[in-house]
Amino acid sequence: MTPPEIVNATQAQLDDLLAKVKSTLTAQEYLLLEGVLGTFICVMLALQNAKTSINRFRKMLFGASTESKGNVVKDKDKAATGAPPVAGEATSTECDPEGEPAKPKAKPGHGRIGAQAYRDARVVKVGVGELQSGDVCPECTDGKVYDTPPRTIVKVIGQPPLVATVYELGRLRCRLCDATFTAPMPGGLAAPKYAHSCASMLAILRYGSGMPFFRLEGLQRSLNVPLPDATQWKIVCDGVPAPRAIREELIREAAQAPLIHLDDTTAQILALQVQRNKFEAAGKTPQAKAINTSGFVAVLPQGRKVALYFTGHKHAGQNLADILALRARELGPPTQMSDALACNFVSVFKTIIAKCLSHGRRMFVDIFEHFPQQCRHVIEVLAQVYAVDAHCRDEGMSAEQRLVHHQAHSDPPMQGLHRWMTEQLDKRLIEPNSGLGGALRYMLNHWSGLTLFLRQAGAPLDNNLCERLLKRAIRHRRNSMFFKTQYGAEVGDIYMSLISTCELCGVNPFKYLQALQIHCLDVIATPALWLPWNYHEQQARAA
Numbered sequence: 001m002t003p004p005e006i007v008n009a010t011q012a013q014l015d016d017l018l019a020k021v022k023s024t025l026t027a028q029e030y031l032l033l034e035g036v037l038g039t040f041i042c043v044m045l046a047l048q049n050a051k052t053s054i055n056r057f058r059k060m061l062f063g064a065s066t067e068s069k070g071n072v073v074k075d076k077d078k079a080a081t082g083a084p085p086v087a088g089e090a091t092s093t094e095c096d097p098e099g100e101p102a103k104p105k106a107k108p109g110h111g112r113i114g115a116q117a118y119r120d121a122r123v124v125k126v127g128v129g130e131l132q133s134g135d136v137c138p139e140c141t142d143g144k145v146y147d148t149p150p151r152t153i154v155k156v157i158g159q160p161p162l163v164a165t166v167y168e169l170g171r172l173r174c175r176l177c178d179a180t181f182t183a184p185m186p187g188g189l190a191a192p193k194y195a196h197s198c199a200s201m202l203a204i205l206r207y208g209s210g211m212p213f214f215r216l217e218g219l220q221r222s223l224n225v226p227l228p229d230a231t232q233w234k235i236v237c238d239g240v241p242a243p244r245a246i247r248e249e250l251i252r253e254a255a256q257a258p259l260i261h262l263d264d265t266t267a268q269i270l271a272l273q274v275q276r277n278k279f280e281a282a283g284k285t286p287q288a289k290a291i292n293t294s295g296f297v298a299v300l301p302q303g304r305k306v307a308l309y310f311t312g313h314k315h316a317g318q319n320l321a322d323i324l325a326l327r328a329r330e331l332g333p334p335t336q337m338s339d340a341l342a343c344n345f346v347s348v349f350k351t352i353i354a355k356c357l358s359h360g361r362r363m364f365v366d367i368f369e370h371f372p373q374q375c376r377h378v379i380e381v382l383a384q385v386y387a388v389d390a391h392c393r394d395e396g397m398s399a400e401q402r403l404v405h406h407q408a409h410s411d412p413p414m415q416g417l418h419r420w421m422t423e424q425l426d427k428r429l430i431e432p433n434s435g436l437g438g439a440l441r442y443m444l445n446h447w448s449g450l451t452l453f454l455r456q457a458g459a460p461l462d463n464n465l466c467e468r469l470l471k472r473a474i475r476h477r478r479n480s481m482f483f484k485t486q487y488g489a490e491v492g493d494i495y496m497s498l499i500s501t502c503e504l505c506g507v508n509p510f511k512y513l514q515a516l517q518i519h520c521l522d523v524i525a526t527p528a529l530w531l532p533w534n535y536h537e538q539q540a541r542a543a
Contacts, residue, residue: 010431011041044370044434067358067365069383073376115152120508125150160223161201161216196517199239200510202232207495208509210475240491242516242523242530247308247494249527250501254298254306255326259458260351261297261337261466262316262344265473266290268482269489272313288313293473293493296323297465297504304533307469307500311489317346324349335456337463340446352456355449356463357382363439371436374424378443381417385410389453389461399458411454418447472496498532507532515539 014037022030137143170183205211213229220227254260269291279286294316296308310319316338324334324347336351338344339359361382364375388409392402421440423429430436443450452459473496483489495513502509512532516523519542523530529538 010428012428014041067362069379072365072368073379115154118154120511121154160220160225161205162198162220162225162227164225194235196239197510197514199235199517200513202236203239203243203495203513204499204510206232206236207476207492208472208499210472210479212480215479236495237491239513239517240494242520243494243498243513245524245527246516246530247497249531250306250497251308251323252326253300253531254296254308255323256328256331257298257300257306257334259299259335259337259460260320260323261299261460261463261469262294262320263338263463263466263470264292264294264316264341264343265470265477267293267311267473267477267489269311269484269486270482271485290315292316293470293477294319295466295470295473296320297469305465305501305504307497307504309473309493309496309500311473311483311493312486315343315346317344320344320351321347321349324351335452335459337460337466339463340442340449352452352459353449354452354456354459355446357385357450358462358464358467360439360443360446360450363435363442367435367439371430371434374430374436377420378417378439381413384413386461403453403457406454414451414454418444469500472500502532505532 018030018034018037021033025033131138131145133145133147135145137145167185169185172181173179202213202216205216206213213232216232217227217229272291276286276289291311291313292315293309293311294314296306296310296316296319298306298308300306308323314322320336327334327349333350333352335354336344336347337354337356339356345353361379364378368375368379385406388406389402392405397405421444425432425437425440425444430440432441453461476492476496483492498513499509502512512535515535516530519530519539522538522542529535
């Protein structure tokens with residue numbers, strides 16, 4: 001059977017059709033036709049708006065594909081119409097100016113990793129036997145050899161996450177007085193069984209990579225280096241005082257930032273859920289039901305970024321109020337980048353609101369199959385804006401230069417898009433209650449926040465930076481399901497904040513956490529001197 005062409009009709013067009021055929025049908029036939037059209041409208045609206053639509057259900061099962069313009073627009077159009085490639089697109093038969101087939105461009109990030117990427121690897125220098133610089137060449141016996149850049153070879157070995165060393169200390173006992181003499185530990189090693197590096201590695205595996213303690217216990221057992229999960233938890237907890245002091249200092253640093261990204265994701269804490277269930281069983285209404293992990297990325301003036309996590313009953317807006325309570329009074333209001341959820345704007349402190357353009361764009365991506373022509377227009381206009389922003393980033397423009405460039409190249413298409421969306425709704429060219437109508441209303445209702453980048457220097461286009469940050473909390477939630485207590489959630493927030501901040505600043509999180517363990521007392525006394533971007537100086541002084 002040939003599939004029918006999908007027709008999009010407004011309610012007004014269907015009403016006119018019913019009015020024209022009413023005189024030619026009996027009353028019973030007219031009611032049947034009216035019911036069929038009503039059922040069609042109801043089903044189409046449900047598929048466009050419901051969270052359990054076929055498209056969303058497929059994404060839930062198999063995962064969502066990328067939302068790039070090429071994947072959303074071009075691929076779907078070609079699959080539906082069988083149209084040939086657009087002129088200018090590279091194809092397998094495309095030729096260069098000399099008539100030779102053009103080589104396909106290699107995808108970035110695919111290839112050999114250079115030795116310079118292994119910055120923390122141990123370097124072993126090997127000489128050329130007995131041959132020295134200035135000696136006679138043994139090949140030709142006439143010239144002399146001189147130093148040249150060495151040939152570099154990288155060797156990688158595998159080992160358990162935690163490695164154990166067993167020391168058998170020799171002992172001698174006097175048969176007469178029963179005195180015992182034991183050999184000392186080599187190199188003056190300390191007595192504690194677990195080194196400072198254990199807490200650092202466990203924290204990175206647990207809170208950085210989302211590996212549960214019980215899973216690591218099984219791995220260590222299979223490698224003959226047993227480490228119970230309860231012992232892992234104790235090691236991590238014993239090492240948390242210095243990271244806690246650093247996180248409090250990072251909160252103070254974030255409070256002074258001119259730009260703060262924030263967002264929420266759901267979380268589970270068993271102790272809070274049990275407490276909530278007791279309230280409900282007693283007929284009382286709990287003060288807060290939701291449990292969230294709020295993620296923050298504060299962009300400091302020096303270009304440094306601070307990542308923070310907070311897990312509990314508070315939403316992102318409430319946690320933002322706690323952060324801004326530490327802000328210096330002489331500073332102006334910061335820019336707040338988030339989505340349009342109301343819980344992000346409950347702070348009592350004034351902020352300059354910027355809203356995520358990717359969230360608005362995603363609504364058109366989700367309904368592209370139902371309204372390909374209209375959604376394609378919106379996606380292509382937004383693609384122009386992102387291309388302008390990418391050009392500003394590639395050219396290394398300052399915030400002021402970027403603002404002027406956006407005003408010159410992004411403002412005209414965005415103003416045209418605003419007029420087009422307003423016309424679609426005012427002239428009722430689309431069904432207001434359809435998925436497309438909802439997407440257009442969302443863009444128009446939040447237009448001021450979505451276009452802040454056209455009026456303020458440094459305002460970002462979207463909240464993708466914070467969305468990527470929250471993937472760490474989501475990975476932890478999927479692998480571990482829940483935190484047992486509020487204290488366990490706090491420990492996780494501390495370590496995740498430090499690990500993510502190190503990654504944003506290009507610092508090795510393992511070495512940083514290990515330095516905090518070694519210099520714990522100094523870190524607690526002066527945490528501002530031991531932040532990820534300046535701890536090397538204090539570490540050198542201590543050494």
